[in-house]
Amino acid sequence: MKATIEYNGTSYQIDFNKPIDISLPLSGTPRNVNAWYVPHPEITPVHDGDFVGSVKAGASTNFNNIFFNPHGHGTHTECIGHITKEFYNVNDTLKTFFFAAELISVTPQPQGEDLVISKSQIEEALNGATPEAIVIRTFPNTDEKLTKQYSNTNPPYLLEEAALFIKEIGIKHLLIDLPSVDKEKDNGALLAHKAFWNFHGEFRLDATITEFIYVPTSIVDGSYLLNLQMASFVNDASPSKPVLYKIW
Numbered sequence: 001m002k003a004t005i006e007y008n009g010t011s012y013q014i015d016f017n018k019p020i021d022i023s024l025p026l027s028g029t030p031r032n033v034n035a036w037y038v039p040h041p042e043i044t045p046v047h048d049g050d051f052v053g054s055v056k057a058g059a060s061t062n063f064n065n066i067f068f069n070p071h072g073h074g075t076h077t078e079c080i081g082h083i084t085k086e087f088y089n090v091n092d093t094l095k096t097f098f099f100a101a102e103l104i105s106v107t108p109q110p111q112g113e114d115l116v117i118s119k120s121q122i123e124e125a126l127n128g129a130t131p132e133a134i135v136i137r138t139f140p141n142t143d144e145k146l147t148k149q150y151s152n153t154n155p156p157y158l159l160e161e162a163a164l165f166i167k168e169i170g171i172k173h174l175l176i177d178l179p180s181v182d183k184e185k186d187n188g189a190l191l192a193h194k195a196f197w198n199f200h201g202e203f204r205l206d207a208t209i210t211e212f213i214y215v216p217t218s219i220v221d222g223s224y225l226l227n228l229q230m231a232s233f234v235n236d237a238s239p240s241k242p243v244l245y246k247i248w
């Protein structure tokens with residue numbers, strides 16, 4: 001299926017038969033990607049007395065419970081409710097699902113013991129573009145990102161100035177292939193989350209952060225249509241499925 005879309009007065013072509021899925025699969029195994037010191041996800045049949053929810057075990061259907069953590073176990077989209085005392089849920093935050101997106105690639109740079117992404121790296125990569133969504137791929141970009149156990153590894157993160165810049169140019173949706181936009185152990189400072197959501201001013205209640213994406217290296221930087229979908233969890237975060245489409 002092909003479509004013509006109109007955005008900012010310009011027409012673009014798009015081929016819905018060629019999705020670029022930038023989400024991580026979530027499996028109930030120790031090889032599932034992991035952060036924040038949680039055990040691996042579990043996907044196991046319901047047990048109820050003699051009943052086992054598995055066709056192999058004699059049930060009519062496979063009927064699994066899933067135990068997982070949206071922040072720790074894979075691609076998820078979160079709202080300001082991740083860092084507020086008040087309850088805000090991402091299902092009420094994300095109300096439209098197609099966005100003009102810019103895919104950029106950056107190599108986090110050493111700063112002390114950390115690897116960080118600076119404002120100038122984001123600014124240079126965007127090259128004047130002000131999309132609705134920014135998709136940040138970090139290098140090195142190996143398929144290790146599909147199974148990495150991130151706890152206690154001090155992954156790269158966005159400097160506050162970078163998140164501030166992303167907010168200031170009006171980007172509503174920030175996607176990144178790391179467990180967090182912030183430093184793993186920062187004593188709760190969460191500087192990039194706070195800058196992006198304008199935590200110290202008027203909350204950006206319609207802005208989202210999607211973490212733990214994976215963009216294959218074969219996908220070139222540039223403009224895409226982003227379809228950002230998620231499960232309708234009434235929670236600060238929900239597992240999500242961002243999909244890019246080439247536009248021309």
Ligand SMILES: N[C@@H](CC(=O)c1ccccc1NC=O)C(=O)O
Pocket residue numbers: 036071179180181182183184185186187188189190211
């Ligand atoms: N860096 C924070 C913890 C943190 O950022 C965090 C903890 C649990 C689940 C998700 C987190 N951040 C995700 O973006 C801290 O050290 O308190």
